[in-house]
Amino acid sequence: MKIILTVGHSILKTGSCTSADGRPYGGVLEYAYNKNIVNRVAEYLRGVGHKVDVLICPELQFKRSTDEKAYKLQRVNSGGYDLAVELHLNASALHNARGCESLYKTEKGKKIAQQVQNRLATVFRNRGIQKRDNLYMLNSTKSTTVMLETFFCDSSADCALAEKKDVALLIAEGIHGGTITCGPQEGGDPAPSGMLYRVQTGAFTIWKNAEKMKAELQKKGFRDAFITTADLGQLFYRVQVGAFSVKANAEAMKKKLQKAGFDAVIVRA
Ligand SMILES: [Zn+2]
Numbered sequence: 001m002k003i004i005l006t007v008g009h010s011i012l013k014t015g016s017c018t019s020a021d022g023r024p025y026g027g028v029l030e031y032a033y034n035k036n037i038v039n040r041v042a043e044y045l046r047g048v049g050h051k052v053d054v055l056i057c058p059e060l061q062f063k064r065s066t067d068e069k070a071y072k073l074q075r076v077n078s079g080g081y082d083l084a085v086e087l088h089l090n091a092s093a094l095h096n097a098r099g100c101e102s103l104y105k106t107e108k109g110k111k112i113a114q115q116v117q118n119r120l121a122t123v124f125r126n127r128g129i130q131k132r133d134n135l136y137m138l139n140s141t142k143s144t145t146v147m148l149e150t151f152f153c154d155s156s157a158d159c160a161l162a163e164k165k166d167v168a169l170l171i172a173e174g175i176h177g178g179t180i181t182c183g184p185q186e187g188g189d190p191a192p193s194g195m196l197y198r199v200q201t202g203a204f205t206i207w208k209n210a211e212k213m214k215a216e217l218q219k220k221g222f223r224d225a226f227i228t229t230a231d232l233g234q235l236f237y238r239v240q241v242g243a244f245s246v247k248a249n250a251e252a253m254k255k256k257l258q259k260a261g262f263d264a265v266i267v268r269a
């Protein structure tokens with residue numbers, strides 16, 4: 001299958017994130033969690049022969065959350081995909097709900113939603129699949145589309161379960177419709193569930209400085225350099241090149257960057 005994995009939500013120009021934030025309740029930031037695991041899901045699926053693209057909205061560019069819709073739909077609908085899967089996490093008003101849900105609109109979507117739901121429900125409380133007519137990713141995409149509310153980001157109990165299990169593998173197996181035995185674990189020293197080794201060349205409190213470093217990297221041939229944000233009480237703009245599930249690959253990139261004169265470190269996130 002030709003698949004696109006999309007991460008729900010974005011970080012707006014103002015620095016605020018449009019997703020649910022479970023951190024005040026002992027949980028996780030929905031957007032950050034999904035952004036962290038999406039490449040791992042993709043690697044598992046590629047390992048069993050699917051062609052997979054990952055779509056994450058640009059950070060610090062959109063003025064409002066509705067800008068995400070146009071950005072994603074244009075790319076999803078022009079890519080000739082058989083399947084789109086958008087990653088979300090749930091949240092509840094009283095921060096006391098738990099479990100997994102998979103959303104679909106079409107019959108084909110229902111089949112995939114059920115497959116993923118079956119895998120997720122081996123770990124999380126099973127809230128079932130749901131047919132939804134009021135979500136643009138389900139309404140306005142040409143491909144079969146499924147949206148996953150993998151667990152509740154504001155439930156510390158759900159987040160503790162997610163920490164112990166390879167959630168990316170569950171999602172990949174659900175999409176694939178069968179067990180996956182090869183994937184990011186091969187090649188030794190895998191990052192724990194959803195964690196990636198990122199090679200970082202700088203962290204700045206001023207956006208322009210991060211931009212300058214990114215431009216320098218790109219000039220020297222590191223075309224994949226990107227900026228991510230980290231909210232550590234103060235917002236940091238981190239310049240990174242690559243996100244790897246196998247540490248040896250991150251080490252190789254670090255050496256390459258150091259040779260080119262950059263002060264590279266490996267960070268796990
Ligand atoms: Zn969401």
